[in-house]
Amino acid sequence: MDRITLKSIWLLVLFFIMAVTECPAFEGRNLPVASDAITFEQNFDKQSLLPEMAAGAATPLLIFGKQNFAKGVNGYSLLCGKGGAKLRYSAPDNIDFDKPGTVSLWFFTDNWQKGIGEPRTVFFATECSKGYIGVETENDPKNISPLERKIILRVLYSAVLPDTRLALPAMGVKGDNMWHLLVFAWSGNKVYISMDGGSFSSKDFVNKVSSQALPSTNFSIGADASQNYLLDEVRIYSRKLSDMEVKAIWERGNMEINKNKQAEGK
């Protein structure tokens, strides 16, 4: 068989391989878990404060602190805390407490062992004096680092729901300097919280979670006056995610994190 013939065969085989492997229908379309249900996504990958997706208004209403970006779970993340920023966005259509919903976010604990004495660290909250819901680390006791305090979903000031604290165990010192996934959800008269892909813990109320119970017109992500952390992949969903979906988000995120580590030679 001469060289030209062999080359022709090789080109045909190559064509065949490319035809089979190139441009599958959804190539490059690595959509997040439950993407159809996402009403708000801020992943900071473009180092922008504009969210990737927003069913409601996208422009932040207010920006507190300084905008700094760092490597995230996938792409970039926002630095939050004393050296960082808190962002406030409009609630209508982005988050709806009259229907079930979920918020998921990733955060990186930046040397939290040194955070003795620091107050609560808030990740997400609707800061309204007539009904507050937020996920945060406990404020007390301050003689231990935030790593050793519980992570809580807190409801306050609502005329409809009682002041509530739904707690997850503390991360512990082993949770320092790593990415964590925090997910909270609401559906009917229940709220839920999950950490690092675990099954939801839940709490029942007598009354429904609703916009009447939580009437805020905005929500905030990040913090500008607490323990420093990186915030990434903040998503709001228009339904309650299942335990399996939360686990999938966790596993996918960790795949990205491990990929990044390998790329950095860690």
Add this chain to the structure above:
Amino acid sequence: MNIILKYILVTVCGMSASLTYGADAALPSYIRTPQMAKPPVIDGKIQEGEWRTASESFGTLQLGTNYLTGRDAVFFIGYDAKNLYFACKSELPPEGMKLLSRVRERNGKVYADDAVELIIMPPHKEYVCQFISNSLGTFFAKKYPVIRGSVCTAEQKEWEPKAVTASTLKDGNWEIEVMIPLEDLGIKELPFDKEWRLQMTRDWRQPAEQTPWNKSGNFCNPDSMGIMVMDKDVPAAHFKGLGKDYRKGIFDIGFSAFNSTGTASSVECDVSIVSDGPPRALNTKEQIAAGQSKEFNLKYSEKAAITSDLSATIKDAMSGKLLLRRNLKFGSGKVTSWDNPAAQENTEMEFAYYPSYKLIKCRVDASSAGNEIVRVSFHVKDSNGKIIGEAIAGKKIKNDYRAEWELPELAENTYKAVCEIALKNGGNKIYEKEFVVKHFPWEHNQIGMEKIIVPPFKPLKTDKDKREVSALMTGYGIKGLFWDRIYSQGENILDSPIRLMINGKDSLQEKSFEFTSVEEHAVNVRASVSGSGLEIKSQHEYDYDGMCKVTLDIIPDGKVAIDNAWIEIPLKKSAARLMHTMHNTMKNHPADFIPEGNGVVWDSRMGYKSDEIRGNFWPYFWLGDVYKGFCWFTASDKDWSLDYDQAAIQIIRKDDSVILKINIVNKPCVWEKPFKYVMGFQPTPVKPRMAGWRHVAERVKFKNEGSVAMALLAGTCVWGADGAYDPWPAGKDYSMTRKLAKPERKQSAKDTSDVAPFIEKHFPGVSKTRYDFVKRHLLRGREWSTFCDFLVPYLNPTASEMYWDEYNVYMDEWWYGNYRDNTSDDYNTEPCRSYQDMLLYYTRELVRNGMDGLYYDNIRDRTSYDTTTGPAYELPDGKIQPYFTIFSVRELLKRTYTMLYVEGKTLLDNRPLLITHMTNTNIVPCMSFSTISLDLEAKFGPADFQDRFSEGWLLSTTIGTQTGCAPEVLVQVTGNEKEFVTRTFLAVTLAYDLPIVLDAGGLTPTFKKTWELIRDFGYGSTEVSVYPCWDSNSPLKILTSDTRGVLYLNPQKHEAIIVVSDFGKGGKAIVDISGLGFTPKTASDLETGKSIEVNGVKVELELRKHDFKILILKESE
């Protein structure tokens, strides 16, 4: 060799083609389209006639197939000299759903939204351009170089077309129009008669489905695209669709052509439909005048669910040029339609596993599957997938399917509770939840269940003739279902009998009565009454502390109309000055004087309660005075019939009685099936307070003889625990606890070298802060042990932790939810039987390893929503009315009290050392089995103590006389006037004789100094009598209304200390000392030494508001 080569080539080409086009190969979609004379207005409105000179093509295909999708879209594509025009009209989601339009940044994840795509390779074949837009006008644009006839999307180039898009959402459709300048496609001159490769796609969401115009499995590959040719000399061809009712089997397959050429033209339209049904065809040739349009329709009806193959071509008859080619399938088979992601709510299964009951219950809300459900079943399987027992059919209740069934004894393993839903379409949904089974050494123990009588209680006495049962300080005289005599320290405190009134009458006649068992620790009585269509059987279970549990079996004879029913408890007015009732919110319960007046003076619509309970049912009431009283309690209002607008419970003052009226029916109902009421009753005082209790002090050893120093070891690290609520030390290593045992204390306080190794072993790798914390607490215990006589570890029997192995197995049995909530906290564990077993097992270990008693935090009622573990029940609206955990809290305390006694862990007069924190929840049947009760952990801050707690609160719950508990109070003072606030604290606690104080911070040295003065005088000794302000027998009389006084009298020495406290606005306080039994010669202020004038038998003092003065009076100099 050549044959082999040919074979290889043919095979490879064939495989390529088949992979590109799938096993069912068809010719690519084709359009040849004229130039648009008038460009469309890009306003998002596809107007009539606006796009008639463009090509129109109905239908999008399921990916990789020729099969039509379940959602409709039609594409338009045209051009003029400068621009390419593209439009899409696609159906909107049904009502209740929105088009997803969230991405707002160019080149963001536009494909995550409902979007349209245009993928196009111009004839120059240099690159493929991809343009994706959502309805907001946000677009994604990239281009991919073509290499050897194909592309690699990883090799993408920036592409910034000056595209314009517009969208409208109207009439059930999303219409989008796009304009892209041809120069942005690399076109300078219109390339007539040259092939473009074209793909038009509708990216649907909800659910996600990418549906192209041309069959494709590999996007962006030119060979998987359709073909477009620009041609100025041909009519525009349109494939309009299958007709508006095609999904109902009524087809009106429409094509048309518009002649924009300027001269007459002729068009051939050939359409064939091939299926299992009759073949359909349309073959026609039509003349079309210039500027005119012609329509071609193939109409037929086909209701059978069969697959049809449509092949359509439209040709220009004069030139023979192909204007349009389309091949697609439609008909039977699964198509994707809109799926509301919000409808996926509530499709998770809930379950709860009860190891002690060997029971599991499951529930699934299948409302989203609606009428599609054929069958729901549940089962349990082990880790090997083996089903345990049988599958159980789910029962439909409202929107749920539920099942509850017994399980055999399960071996240690991980199991799954499984729900299978069979659907009408043949599919099924499966939900699984995992649970763990593990066995523990403490399960099913009998610790604390010995049938013994623990001091100071004495055996019950029974007089069968008089139908009387007597406990230590109280007793009952039985009549009918209840009693006509309730004895409190020998006095009958009932004004009239306790009765069950039905329809306003007490007309049921006694049928039987019997003492069924009489033992020293328990007496049982059965009785029955009947009349008016009812038989009621009562069972009285008298416990040796004087509590009586009454179970009423109501047995209607057919349907019995009940307009009203209530239990009437009429106490003598003289026995009912105070009230205490409880809901499930600590620190807010009414504990005060019964309001003045006659008639209804209080009802259960008053008072703060949380909205966890529907209506105004309260589970516990006590009415009484300092040394007498009576309480009623129950767990639930199940089987009551209540009008929530009316009072469930009332306190009525009438003539010489104060009546507690418990309205079990205030909304007319019908009793037709048997049911039970279970209630508890208990007169007070239950027992006397501990002899010598005044000697006890918290973490202080006073100098006076007999002083008893007790230390609450809080936090748990003090005795070696890790978690705040672990009832065991870290690693279940009791070495630190043993070091606090009496024989070890002296030595272990000196030699603490074992502390660091313990921390290193059981707290490895902790932060320095944590290490220091643990060490500090362990050493604190050693320090307290040097001067404290009793060390009492802190425990919280309403807490559990997710990291306990025990909790992972028992969480559904212990947690207050109705199904698994997968969480824990400090307050919402019910101390049910299995929890008691666990706690008693470990607390016994603690006391066997050195502890002198136990402290229980949070002794209060709490609500539980679990319909399996107690009488919680479902209301008509599906909400659960919870039950109160009073009975299990009582059982926990009784078992603990008994265990401590059996283990010899007693204090002073041989009663068990059990301290219970009950702030504002002084539940008599629970505190009956406590020795020291802790109150006042509320209203911390800078306020004066007179303003924090009412005197009614102090009398009804704090002083401990009703329950026979030595009173302990918790205090915290903040602010910048701590000295004065400490004085107000002393003013209150001295007046009310509350010497045992747990200081949570803020008390100044004045506190200890003052008590030293009083104790040096002999407080607590047998020589000194103490008369608090509430003691009606006190020789001391206070003549000013807002003044309170406590007297410490040494009648032998003719000396007295009087503490006079202001509870008003300050001013003059006048005290009558004529009853002291001696005439004082000297009187002085014990704090200042200043002399005080005694005016005959009166002493007058000036007091600051809320302050106090201590006077010492002596007969001799």
